[in-house]
Amino acid sequence: MSTRVRSIALLVGLALLLVFPLVGDRFYVQFFSKILIMTIFAGSLNLLVGYTGLISLGHAAFFGIAGYILALYSPDTAAAGLLTSLLLSVGGAALLALLIGSLVVRTGGIFFIMATLAFAEMLFYLFHDTAIAGGSDGIYIYQRPTLMIAGWQPLDLANIVHFYYLVLFFSLAAIVSIHTLLRSPFGKVIVGIRVNEQRMRALGFHTYRYKLVCFVIAGALAGLAGYLAASQFGVVNPEMLGWHLSGSVLMMVILGGMGTLVGPVLGAFSLMMLEEGFQSITKHWQLLTGAVIVLVALYLPRGFAGLLPKRTGNKTLPPRSKGGTGSSAAVDRPYV
Amino acid sequence: MxxxxxxxxxxxxxxxxxxxxxxxxxxxxxxxxxxxxxxxxxxxxxxxxxxxxxxxxxxxxxxxxxxxxxxxxxxxxxxxxVGRSYQRTNVFLPFTVFENCRLAAQSRLDTSMRFFRQALHYRAVSDAAMRAIEQVGLAQQTDKPVEALSHGEQRQVEIAMTLATNxxxxxxxxxxxxxxxxxxxxxxxxxxxxxxxxxxxxxxxxxxxxxxxxxxxxxxxxxxxxxxxxxxxxxxxxxxxxxxxxxxxxxxxxx
Amino acid sequence: MDPHIFLIQLLNGVQYGLLLFLVASGLTLIFGIMGVINLAHGSFYMLGAYLAWSLTAQLGNFWLALLSGFVLSVVLGMLLEWLFIRHLYRRDHLQQVLLTYGLILIFSELRSIVWGDDVHSVAVPALLAGSIPLTETLAYPVYRIWLSIICVVLAAGMYYLIQHTRLGMMIRAGASNREMTQSLGIDIGLLYRLVFAFGIALAAFAGMLAAPVSSVYPGMGNQVLIICFVVVVIGGIGSVKGAMAAALLIGLVDTFGKVVEFEIGGFRVLPELAGMSVFVMMAIVLLWRPEGLFGARLR
Incomplete structure (x- = not known):
């Protein structure tokens, strides 16, 4: 696909997203907001999985904690301030990512997969088994956050159109930030780590620090998504930290095509539309989702992005190079 | 002495x-x-x-x-x-010759925790990478991915990367x-x-x-x-x- | 703590640990030998428990259910390996995660379609229904003791198989060098099929054994999977010895954590937080030895 066709497609897509709430049905405006939130969430995980090569199965921890922070911070009878609550939620998610990250980033490969999942589940049990924030039933946010500037209220998150545009703004901002990040020296380092971490170390990069910072950035972005999700539905429960959500978002990243900017967008749209469709067919819709996932794993290793026509100067990330001295394969598979 | x-x-x-x-x-x-x-x-x-x-x-x-x-x-x-080269070629195969050496040279920045400015705009880094590429005689191959090079040329990249870290x-x-x-x-x-x-x-x-x-x-x-x-x-x-x-x-x- | 209650908790902890070992060893063997991360491993534990429930009802005999359930799981394992898993050996971990996550969803829905979403219980077989009296008021169920013995026998058998038999030698060689094993004329495809089938059958068997002591419920597979991940991270990946040590450790910590109320610096630590204790242990191990207690050192 030529760059021109691509730009036109992007612009048309963007225009559609911009005018959609003016013409679209209320239900779909909300549904699209939900999808856009998931693109932020998936984009944040893509930073880890697609670019740095760290497969996290516990990313919902940061999504959920941000939601819980908003819920606990919101007063029952008044609306929380948008800026303060957003800052608290995202900061809290980043802090949690720093804490968990400093432990799990010490490992790699399959250890990393297991450890991220285990820590996220720990958080799940913390909120599920204790009385903090309503236990297994969760907690309600009775009044959605609002933005107040000197008595003027430009944004009310209870208004679904306001909410849609806020989410659209944040998802575009997230994509632009990730794009900028990837072209920076930091971005070059994380991609280098994905391809050959041992060589990066030999070149003098303290890879632990870079992986940890990347983990924190991804956690903060996931926190942004979690904050928005909590404000959209006004309810937060332990499922928001659970491994089904971690699994789903990982599926979005892989389905869409890892290590590409459009991948998470594609993945979030396709998985959520598919699930929506399946749910209308049968109560056992996860059977169909599972079948699709299995088929993609077997036949579309590069995800749906692999189906798109290739653009000149292939921008998708190459596979991790195998072998090489001291590759992670040797670390991953000791003797029995 | x-x-x-x-x-x-x-x-x-x-x-x-x-x-x-x-x-x-x-x-x-x-x-x-x-x-x-x-x-x-x-x-x-x-x-x-x-x-x-x-x-x-x-x-x-x-x-x-x-x-x-x-x-x-x-x-x-x-x-x-200390710069080292490996017996078995140990480089970033999917990256270009230039990016391999540029990464090596980038390692000499005091830190790579730089998130905003484009990496390619760090002139001193790019220059150091080009110098190393010229030293080993790979100037013609600068923009090719390393995996597309011959085995001997990949060995040269290995040395160029080592040199790029000065x-x-x-x-x-x-x-x-x-x-x-x-x-x-x-x-x-x-x-x-x-x-x-x-x-x-x-x-x-x-x-x-x-x-x-x-x-x-x-x-x-x-x-x-x-x-x-x-x-x-x-x-x-x-x-x-x-x-x-x-x-x-x-x-x-x-x- | 009363010494008798202590003894009972100790036995419970060991029994839970041994059961965890059965599930976790299958997970670690499949990874150590085949390099495949099997997220669906917990599903087989859940399937095993439902099989025990359903077959006991059908056949009217727990022992027949156990036997036929085990055979069924081995067959299922070989079928799954042939259908799906064998395509994953040369792929990234990511595709393995993707495919086995898909399998979790499929098994969970199949279970829902075939057996429904209700919680069930399985009666302890008559032969083992009694209890051994410890004091005048306290007794320990025979079934739990038998269960621990079966687990120990299986663990010993596994150790013998891996260390002292030709099959075990093949398994160890396959783990360290796939190409070399192939050049020795060992049918690596068949070996892997057997390892996978045996690995998941262990998980299913553990589920069957657990059915009479715990209830049979839909979420049991995912819960056990996560604890098994903790076992593998603590024990070291691919290490059966490590899985044993870590499983016993977790069994004891978890069991005692649920009955003891600590006070730390004036704060009463609630038994509800016992679920967290195993994760705290994992955090400590990651800080101290990121490769696990029995994992190979990195440098």
Whole structure:
């Protein structure tokens, strides 16, 4: 696909997203907001999985904690301030990512997969088994956050159109930030780590620090998504930290095509539309989702992005190079 | 005499009881090429891995310019001005030659925790990368992905990356292995030039290159030093001839 | 703590640990030998428990259910390996995660379609229904003791198989060098099929054994999977010895954590937080030895 066709497609897509709430049905405006939130969430995980090569199965921890922070911070009878609550939620998610990250980033490969999942589940049990924030039933946010500037209220998150545009703004901002990040020296380092971490170390990069910072950035972005999700539905429960959500978002990243900017967008749209469709067919819709996932794993290793026509100067990330001295394969598979 | 850049004392490494490097003491000065030779399995690569921080010594110490660096991690050793190349090409295969060397040069920024400005806009980094590429003679291939290059050219990338980190001590693990004759001559020439202002520890099987370059020659057998000294003196040592030639026939023109 | 209650908790902890070992060893073997991360491993534990429930009802005999359930799981394992898993050996971990996650969803829905979403219980077989009296008021169920013994026998058998038999030698060789094993004329495809089938059958068997002591419920597979991940991270990946040590450790910590109320610096630590204790242990191990207690050192 030529760059021109691509730009036109992007612009048309963007225009559609911009005018959609003016013409679209209320239900779909909300549904699209939900999808856009998931693109932020998936984009944040893509930073880890697609670019740095760290497969996290516990990313919902940061999504959920941000939601819980908003819920606990919101007063029952008044609306929380948008800026303060957003800052608290995202900061809290980043802090949690720093804490968990400093432990799990010490490992790699399959250890990393297991450890991220285990820590996220720990958080799940913390909120599920204790009385903090309503236990297994969760907690309600009775009044959605609002933005107040000197008595003027430009944004009310209870208004679904306001909410849609806020989410659209944040998802575009997230994509632009990730794009900028990837072209920076930091971005070059994380991609280098994905391809050959041992060589990066030999070149003098303290890879632990870079992986940890990347983990924190991804956690903060996931926190942004979690904050928005909590404000959209006004309810937060332990499922928001659970491994089904971690699994789903990982599926979005892989389905869409890892290590590409459009991948998470594609993945979030396709998985959520598919699930929506399946749910209308049968109560056992996860059977169909599972079948699709299995088929993609077997036949579309590069995800749906692999189906798109290739653009000149292939921008998708190459596979991790195998072998090489001291590759992670040797670390991953000791003797029995 | 010039400054001692690298010194090891009784350096050893075991792998589950197996001794790979056994009490090695050697040194390498500025402007010196110290070649280490020995049959396969003599522990030469393990020695390099111990010096570069890829492996931790079981016993003994390593000093860089008199400072004890034993057990430091490979990033820290690299940042002290030690560059190494690998016996088996160990690069970023999907990246271009330029990006491989640019990453190497970027490692000399005080930090890469820079998130906003484009990496390509750091002129000093790009210039250092281009210099290294020109030094090894790969200027024509700059924008090709390394996986598309010939084996010999990939070996040149390996050396260019090492140079792009601007090291004062070079640890070269069989840099000529797998190179064509023409490229070998070019790299030997390059090493001769580099020797004037670098300390070079060279592990190499190509004896013509070793005798063309080395000021000091060390022979390792079974992890330990068998003989070390002036190349011509070592060559004439009968023990070396028996141990080395007896086990491995490198052909009359090689040793 | 009363010494008798202590003894009972100790036995419970060991029994839970041994059961965890059965599930976790299958997970670690499949990873250590085949290099495949099997997220669906917990599903087989859940399937095993439902099989025990359903087959006991059908056949009217727990022992027949156990036997036929085990055979069924081995067959299922070989079928799954042939259908799906064998395509994953040379792929990234990511595709393995993707495919086995898909399998979790599929098994969970199949279970829902075939057996429904209700919680069930399985009666302890008559032969083992009694209890051994410890004091006049306290007794310990025979079934739990028998269960621990079966687990120990299986663990010993596994150790013997891996260390002292030709099959075990093949398994160890396959783990360290796939190409070499192939050149020795060992049918690596068949070997892997057997390892996978045996690995998941262990998980299913553990589920069957657990059915009479715990209830049979839909979420049991995911819960056990996560604890098994903790076992593998603590024990070291691919290490059966490590899995044993870590499983016992977790069994004890978890069991005692649930009955003991600590006070730390004036704060009463609630038993509800016992679920966290195993994760705290994992955090400590990651800080101290990121490669696990029995994993290979990195440098």
């Amino acid at each position: 010039s400054e001692v850049v690298l010194e090891t004392r009784d350096l050893s490494r075991n792998f589950e009881g197996l001794v790979a490097v056994d009490g090695v003491s050697l040194s390498c000065r500025m402007s010196e090429v110290h070649a280490v030779i020995g049959p396969n399995g003599a522990g030469k690569s393990t020695l390099i891995n111990l010096l570069s921080g890829d492996l931790r010594p079981s016993a003994g110490s390593v000093f860089l310019r008199g400072e004890d660096v034993t057990g430091l991690s490979s990033p820290r050793i690299s940042r002290l001005g 090291p004062s001590l070079l640890l070269l693990d069989e840099p000529l292995a797998g190179m064509g004759a023409e490229e070998s001559v070019q790299i030997v020439e390059l090493l001769r030039t580099l020797a004037s202002d670098h300390a070079i520890l060279l592990v190499e099987h190509d004896m013509d290159a070793v005798f063309a370059l080395a000021n000091t020659l060390t022979v390792m057998v079974n992890g330990a030093i068998l003989e070390s000294g002036e190349p011509q003196a070592v060559r004439s040592n009968r023990l070396v001839q028996v141990a080395y030639l007896g086990e491995h026939d490198f052909g009359s023109n090689r040793f």
